[in-house]
């Protein structure tokens with residue numbers, strides 16, 4: 001059966017020492033062995049400490065980006081194989097902050113998705129509309145196109161290792177949240193797009209997360225929506241108690 005997955009995206013926060021302290025605090029609060037899936041996507045320099053801190057807890061560790069080439073002269077980049085060897089099992093690809101500030105395009109997102117999957121990583125593929133697209137009423141077209149382009153040449157078997165995170169850009173870090181109805185509706189559009197590409201069964205199996213100012217107060221209502229199968233949490237993933245409360249809300253759903 002499909003599992004709810006709650007993932008934290010720390011973004012550019014937490015030093016190695018802070019990471020160690022965080023996992024000491026979160027471990028007793030979250031029993032990820034018999035609950036929803038729990039993932040923390042941490043900065044590259046925190047990966048080793050996070051992998052160590054999560055040992056024995058059932059919590060999985062992810063990175064926040066991956067390069068699409070196997071190796072070579074790409075100064076500053078990190079390959080999928082390097083992540084695998086570091087004990088990483090997930091990677092975020094296509095986060096809107098990478099699209100907005102670092103020139104990430106649908107094409108490079110697709111290349112990164114394929115490189116990560118080929119190396120055996122699980123992918124949290126982020127997509128979502130900007131505020132003006134929501135205002136113009138073209139959200140469905142935008143997310144559907146982003147889904148198709150990101151998954152180009154991804155096989156049905158590989159899709160089993162993909163989670164899609166629907167993150168409306170206007171809701172990220174702003175305190176604004178999509179209403180549960182908006183989140184459900186747009187996650188439904190993404191699922192229908194995946195059904196058109198891979199069939200209904202594959203679409204039903206797909207975990208689609210909502211992300212954008214999800215917190216301990218609004219999580220239960222968002223997670224109660226049929227098309228919302230988890231959350232990708234930014235700010236609230238830096239606070240052990242808040243994050244544990246979101247995991248508890250998700251377990252209430254299972």
Ligand code: 13P
Pocket residue numbers: 009095167171172173174175211212213214232233234235236
């Ligand atoms: P916030 O939860 O801080 O809005 O961030 C969401 C996000 O971008 C997760 O990837």
